[in-house]
Amino acid sequence: MTTLPDPRPRAKxxxxxxxxxxxxxxxxxxHRLLVHPPRCSRCLSPALEVSEFGPTGTLWxxxxxxxxxxxxxxxxxxxxxxxxxxxRILAEIIGVAERVSIGTRVALSSQSDIGxxxxxxxx
Amino acid sequence: xxVAIKGVGTTSFGKQPETxxxxxxWRATAEAxxxxxxxxxxxxxxxxxxxxxGVAQRALHAMGICGVPIITVENACASGTTALHEAxxxxxxxRYENVLAVGIEKMTDSxxxxxxxxxxxxxxxxxxxxxxxxxxxxxxxxxxxxxxDAELAMVAVKNHGHATQNPRAHHRTPHTVEEVLxxxxxxxxxxxxxxxxxxxxxxxxxxxxPGSGAHVAVRGSALRSGAPWDHNSAHVWGFDLIAAxxxxxxxxxxxxxxxxxxxxxxDAFTIGEIVTTEALxxxxxxxxxxxxxxxxxxxxxxxxxxxxxGLLSRGHPLGATGLAQLAEIVWQLRGQAxxxxxxxxxxxxxxxxxxxxxxxxxxACVVVLLEKxxx
Numbered sequence: 257m258t259t260l261p262d263p264r265p266r267a268k269x270x271x272x273x274x275x276x277x278x279x280x281x282x283x284x285x286x287h288r289l290l291v292h293p294p295r296c297s298r299c300l301s302p303a304l305e306v307s308e309f310g311p312t313g314t315l316w317x318x319x320x321x322x323x324x325x326x327x328x329x330x331x332x333x334x335x336x337x338x339x340x341x342x343x344r345i346l347a348e349i350i351g352v353a354e355r356v357s358i359g360t361r362v363a364l365s366s367q368s369d370i371g372x373x374x375x376x377x378x379x
Numbered sequence: 380x381x382v383a384i385k386g387v388g389t390t391s392f393g394k395q396p397e398t399x400x401x402x403x404x405w406r407a408t409a410e411a412x413x414x415x416x417x418x419x420x421x422x423x424x425x426x427x428x429x430x431x432x433g434v435a436q437r438a439l440h441a442m443g444i445c446g447v448p449i450i451t452v453e454n455a456c457a458s459g460t461t462a463l464h465e466a467x468x469x470x471x472x473x474r475y476e477n478v479l480a481v482g483i484e485k486m487t488d489s490x491x492x493x494x495x496x497x498x499x500x501x502x503x504x505x506x507x508x509x510x511x512x513x514x515x516x517x518x519x520x521x522x523x524x525x526x527x528d529a530e531l532a533m534v535a536v537k538n539h540g541h542a543t544q545n546p547r548a549h550h551r552t553p554h555t556v557e558e559v560l561x562x563x564x565x566x567x568x569x570x571x572x573x574x575x576x577x578x579x580x581x582x583x584x585x586x587x588x589p590g591s592g593a594h595v596a597v598r599g600s601a602l603r604s605g606a607p608w609d610h611n612s613a614h615v616w617g618f619d620l621i622a623a624x625x626x627x628x629x630x631x632x633x634x635x636x637x638x639x640x641x642x643x644x645x646d647a648f649t650i651g652e653i654v655t656t657e658a659l660x661x662x663x664x665x666x667x668x669x670x671x672x673x674x675x676x677x678x679x680x681x682x683x684x685x686x687x688x689g690l691l692s693r694g695h696p697l698g699a700t701g702l703a704q705l706a707e708i709v710w711q712l713r714g715q716a717x718x719x720x721x722x723x724x725x726x727x728x729x730x731x732x733x734x735x736x737x738x739x740x741x742x743a744c745v746v747v748l749l750e751k752x753x754x
Binding site: 260262263264265288290291297298316317318319320321322323324325326327328332334336338339342343344346347348354355357358371372373 | 492493495496498499500501502504505506507508510511514515516517518519522523563564565566567568607609610612737738
């Protein structure tokens, strides 16, 4: 698709096999970030350390994209998910063809082979 | 502030792939200069997003606008309004006497469908095309406040209805709620007729000092970028930025939302108008649909929103949009709006919202408040 550096958050499976997001925690104010800027966007402290977020969270909103977007085959369901311990992420919801209700509990399940974060609904 | 809009001009809007961008700029600029009765300007601010390097200089030098500073700004959908804001500030500060603001976008040179997500942006790279950002806001809003799909469609019905009286609009066909809902789904719950069309066009304004006669005065102009939009944000995308920018403009003009008679706001998608009318203070949070049911914002109502047909019908050539919105308000305040004229308006407002950066409550929002002075 493109040779640009991938700007998306990274998820990786830990020793327990559970996917978590690698992000940064401001040790000064506790703000949680998905990128690693030179200082915290909230308190301006440079004291940011690597941290892991997830895997569970609550669905903030969702939609199903039904138009062609380069590199993707519609339709696909996307959601904003507020992770329990951190940032709001954008992720593909796997196994659904319609919108999912806000407040639904979800968990990170993987990162797709084209780099998209994926979540699945928890029963 | 002692600033007036001395003249406005626009092209027609729509797909015009055979027309050179310079031709679009010439038409809008010539109309604005003639309307202002001005031959020369002291500087130019240009709004464009996808315009080629030098897009304005290429056009303007050929009509004798050269030697003066020409400054091009990009603020997503609010690029044209940002150029306008900078022109207003430049006149108000005494830096220049007459300033030209021009917005230009030749969308058909870059896109055949929706704007491609930006690959350097985390959410763009994840396939969040712009309609889906608004769709997320619509889904959230529907769940919180019980807004129905039919109420969303009422925004499109109102604005498409207004556009039947706007000969320069891209889409001038009226539609029913049923037709809007039956059009192709783009990103749930937004259907095709709830999304602004890709259009080409340009718009321009001459900003200067008010004369002694009747004129359209600028009473307030505010520009902000958004705050972080994340898990700490209470509202849907864009609401807080629009509300904060509007508060700045209202304070400058010493007016409130109840004083406005006619408004052009950012209805790139139907949910955008509902959220924006609430952020501007025309309705309380969660009650924006009431404005549609009562006809409050429809032509004939007391506070008409998007009499031009809005972005939904005029089309959305990104850089041109803000100045096209301004032209509509100026025509309305002067009583020159033809079949879509609102009843003797005194106060008008322009609001444009630009977005696309992940984790940010909007790249830019501009709110400009205008008052008719004299006759």
